[in-house]
Amino acid sequence: MEWLRDRLGLEALAHVAAKKEVPIHRYTIFYYLGGMALFLFLVQVATGILLLLYYRPSASEAFESVQYMMAEVPFGWLIRSIHSWGANLFVGVVMLHMVSVFFLKAYRAPREMTWITGALLLFLALGFGFSGYLLPWNELSFFATRVGTDVPAQIPVVGPLLSRILRGGSDVTGATLSRFYGIHVAILPAVATLLLGAHVLLVQKHGMSVPPSEENRTSRGALRFFPDFLMRDMVGWLVAVGLLAALAAFLPWELGKKADPFASAPSGIRPEWYFLWMFQALKYLPAKVAGLPGEMLGVFFFGLLGAAILALPLLDRGAARNRSSPWWNRLALLTLAAALALTVLALLPAGGSAR
Amino acid sequence: MIALLATALLFELRGAAAPPTRSAPVALTTCAECHLALDDSRLTPPARAISDDVHYRAGFTCVFCHGGDGTQMDQDRAHDARKGFRGHIAPRDVPEICGKCHADASLMKQFNPSLRVDQLAEYRSSGHGHALAKGDPTVAQCASCHGAHGILPVKDSRSPVSPGRIASTCNHCHGDAALMGAHKLPSDVYAKYSRSVHFRAREKGDLSAPSCNSCHGNHGAVPPEVGSVANVCGTCHAVFAEKFKLSPHWEAFKDMGLPGCVTCHENHEIVQPTDEFLGTGPSGKCSSCHEEGSPGAKAAAHMRQELARLASETRTARETVRRAAEAGMEVSRATFDLGQADDALVRARADVHLFRPAAVTEITASGLTVARSARAAGVKALEERDYRRRGLFVSLGLIALAVAALVFKIRDVDRQRGRPSSP
Numbered sequence: 180m181e182w183l184r185d186r187l188g189l190e191a192l193a194h195v196a197a198k199k200e201v202p203i204h205r206y207t208i209f210y211y212l213g214g215m216a217l218f219l220f221l222v223q224v225a226t227g228i229l230l231l232l233y234y235r236p237s238a239s240e241a242f243e244s245v246q247y248m249m250a251e252v253p254f255g256w257l258i259r260s261i262h263s264w265g266a267n268l269f270v271g272v273v274m275l276h277m278v279s280v281f282f283l284k285a286y287r288a289p290r291e292m293t294w295i296t297g298a299l300l301l302f303l304a305l306g307f308g309f310s311g312y313l314l315p316w317n318e319l320s321f322f323a324t325r326v327g328t329d330v331p332a333q334i335p336v337v338g339p340l341l342s343r344i345l346r347g348g349s350d351v352t353g354a355t356l357s358r359f360y361g362i363h364v365a366i367l368p369a370v371a372t373l374l375l376g377a378h379v380l381l382v383q384k385h386g387m388s389v390p391p392s393e394e395n396r397t398s399r400g401a402l403r404f405f406p407d408f409l410m411r412d413m414v415g416w417l418v419a420v421g422l423l424a425a426l427a428a429f430l431p432w433e434l435g436k437k438a439d440p441f442a443s444a445p446s447g448i449r450p451e452w453y454f455l456w457m458f459q460a461l462k463y464l465p466a467k468v469a470g471l472p473g474e475m476l477g478v479f480f481f482g483l484l485g486a487a488i489l490a491l492p493l494l495d496r497g498a499a500r501n502r503s504s505p506w507w508n509r510l511a512l513l514t515l516a517a518a519l520a521l522t523v524l525a526l527l528p529a530g531g532s533a534r
Numbered sequence: 535m536i537a538l539l540a541t542a543l544l545f546e547l548r549g550a551a552a553p554p555t556r557s558a559p560v561a562l563t564t565c566a567e568c569h570l571a572l573d574d575s576r577l578t579p580p581a582r583a584i585s586d587d588v589h590y591r592a593g594f595t596c597v598f599c600h601g602g603d604g605t606q607m608d609q610d611r612a613h614d615a616r617k618g619f620r621g622h623i624a625p626r627d628v629p630e631i632c633g634k635c636h637a638d639a640s641l642m643k644q645f646n647p648s649l650r651v652d653q654l655a656e657y658r659s660s661g662h663g664h665a666l667a668k669g670d671p672t673v674a675q676c677a678s679c680h681g682a683h684g685i686l687p688v689k690d691s692r693s694p695v696s697p698g699r700i701a702s703t704c705n706h707c708h709g710d711a712a713l714m715g716a717h718k719l720p721s722d723v724y725a726k727y728s729r730s731v732h733f734r735a736r737e738k739g740d741l742s743a744p745s746c747n748s749c750h751g752n753h754g755a756v757p758p759e760v761g762s763v764a765n766v767c768g769t770c771h772a773v774f775a776e777k778f779k780l781s782p783h784w785e786a787f788k789d790m791g792l793p794g795c796v797t798c799h800e801n802h803e804i805v806q807p808t809d810e811f812l813g814t815g816p817s818g819k820c821s822s823c824h825e826e827g828s829p830g831a832k833a834a835a836h837m838r839q840e841l842a843r844l845a846s847e848t849r850t851a852r853e854t855v856r857r858a859a860e861a862g863m864e865v866s867r868a869t870f871d872l873g874q875a876d877d878a879l880v881r882a883r884a885d886v887h888l889f890r891p892a893a894v895t896e897i898t899a900s901g902l903t904v905a906r907s908a909r910a911a912g913v914k915a916l917e918e919r920d921y922r923r924r925g926l927f928v929s930l931g932l933i934a935l936a937v938a939a940l941v942f943k944i945r946d947v948d949r950q951r952g953r954p955s956s957p
Contacts, residue, residue, distance in 0.1 A: 246864060246866060249864035250864040250865075250866075250867070256864065256922075257922075400953065406947065407944070407947055407948075407951075410940050410943060410944050410947070411944060413940055414937055414940050414941065414944075417933050417936055417937050417940070418933075418937065420933060421929070421930050421933040421934075424926055424929050424930070424933075425926060425930065427922075428922045428923055428925070428926040429862075429923070429926075430862060431862035431863070431864075433862065434864065434866075
């Protein structure tokens with residue numbers, strides 16, 4: 180052990196671990212969301228690597244390889260179901276993490292870059308979800324991807340080119356599957372690893388943010404990160420593992436029918452739940468708004484929203500000056516309520532039909 | 535109008551209406567103008583109906599059938615017998631009048647090159663044609679089915695001879711008990727047909743399913759001869775007819791004068807065949823020729839037993855596979871295989887028409903192998919489901935133990951640090 184410590188500089192790590200503390204206050208529980216997101220990301224990496232051993236990324240073999248994993252490979256069903264369910268839990272936890280960070284104003288100086296790397300990680304998580312959805316090459320994912328890859332085409336000037344680049348052609352084909360596979364298992368993981376590293380380093384550098392409302396209260400002390408907070412984190416992780424295992428055993432992730440590009444789109448195609456609000460909003464938009472294509476305006480609005488989320492620490496001047504920012508809170512609540520309502524509407528029986 | 539006058543002039547010169555050209559204009563004739571003005575319950579409706587008439591729209595006006603002079607407004611001149619006028623056309627004359635054009639290949643090809651021109655010859659060979667030739671005016675002739683005025687193309691769904699309406703058109707006469715009684719024919723054929731699988735298929739919108747004319751012919755309508763029944767049914771049911779001709783029943787039925795397929799399946803009331811047809815039981819069709827315990831009855835019972843076994847085992851396998859699929863298990867291969875078992879059952883039922891038990895057994899055996907293998911896959915999937923759930927409970931137990939250990943450790947650490955338990 181001593182031999183390793185000398186060579187790996189474990190003392191420095193132990194010093195950091197001993198020094199790192201987590202403040203105790205009314206909202207301490209929200210600190211666990213970051214650790215949970217990180218844990219679920221690692222679960223995705225581990226199960227994703229195992230799936231790679233059997234998955235074949237071509238239109239003629241993708242579906243059959245997943246089918247083989249589900250039916251023949253020992254515990255293949257478990258790995259695939261955990262990967263699919265874990266992806267959804269991961270996106271959900273990342274979203275909750277971001278919402279909690281927003282309302283606790285943890286993006287105040289000097290943590291602006293922590294927020295920006297976190298927001299980029301959320302976008303990457305959505306990218307992981309979107310690219311991974313197509314990989315089993317089943318009917319539902321095929322047609323949902325056809326709709327999804329049509330959305331960027333609404334962007335003026337570069338949209339059609341962007342859509343062609345995404346699809347690797349004019350329509351969703353085996354070429355789309357190949358590039359989605361490349362994006363899912365190489366490009367996104369590489370970028371995500373860099374961003375995640377930067378994000379964790381920044382958290383380490385700046386420490387945990389204390390919400391403005393708790394700053395002036397009598398301090399209730401702090402938890403040492405190692406082992407006190409980590410042990411609490413591990414309780415959550417174990418519960419997450421149990422939940423994933425239960426979901427895999429009782430609700431194995433369905434494979435459905437193999438995609439048939441020549442078949443007509445089945446009824447009820449829709450993207451994953453985290454894209455539903457956008458999908459539903461685009462459905463409600465009229466064909467023309469003030470002479471401009473409605474869908475184009477919708478895509479422009481989503482782009483604007485993404486940019487606003489990214490630049491939030493710079494836009495929220497109140498928080499930057501360590502003051503409350505009620506208008507931003509109201510705007511965020513309104514946006515969340517609208518997204519939630521649109522998601523519910525899309526989930527209603529008649530809501531999920533294809534455009 | 536000029537063309538109309540030219541046509542009328544030609545008519546005058548030849549003493550009969552010359553056929554119009556393909557581009558002849560459609561205009562209201564003087565006949566129609568007068569008949570519309572008459573407002574007579576017998577004489578006006580033909581004039582009203584004629585504007586939709588396929589012949590009229592092609593330029594064939596009233597005078598082509600009724601003679602007379604269609605250019606004259608004066609009734610006497612218009613109804614001039616010297617110009618071939620005949621107001622009422624007797625039923626016996628109708629086929630010849632229609633055949634004047636419809637049997638003329640060179641004329642017909644100007645209007646519809648794909649239309650057959652043998653309807654008149656066919657009609658003369660039909661039961662209707664024979665009776666008409668013998669002077670029976672009550673039998674069907676062209677106008678009975680197609681209508682006299684306002685004749686529509688067969689493809690027009692409003693036409694009484696369109697595929698969707700032909701059976702009810704036949705039933706106008708063939709459902710008339712008095713008329714059929716006079717001809718010593720049954721009047722319940724439509725009622726029987728309406729209980730058949732063919733009628734049910736039509737009700738579901740399948741216009742390719744047989745109607746009266748599919749088996750009896752249309753213009754040459756006659757009941758199929760005893761020896762030709764299998765040929766008639768075989769036009770659609772080719773596989774069954776082929777197998778039946780290879781069976782020992784083919785020669786036996788001919789010797790006994792039995793009319794092939796309809797001996798077991800009926801003619802008009804062709805109901806959904808079931809495996810119970812095989813045998814000498816209440817629904818069995820064999821008892822009329824084969825006694826209980828005879829080799830024929832035993833062969834039928836054997837085939838029925840084979841079919842029942844395959845049907846039952848396929849059903850059980852499907853139920854097992856369905857339960858596994860509902861539990862989220864991957865059983866698509868077994869589901870696909872069950873399709874092969876269904877296929878074997880269909881083929882075995884077709885091979886029943888060979889009336890050779892060995893042929894049926896050979897197919898059911900292959901189907902049973904597939905069904906049993908699919909069921910085994912379903913059972914294995916259900917066992918796998920149970921195994922997963924047991925494994926899950928063990929894992930959850932271990933996880934709960936680990937969580938409990940961590941919670942104790944957290945409390946212990948908190949106590950050591952003199953801190954109340956916190957989140």
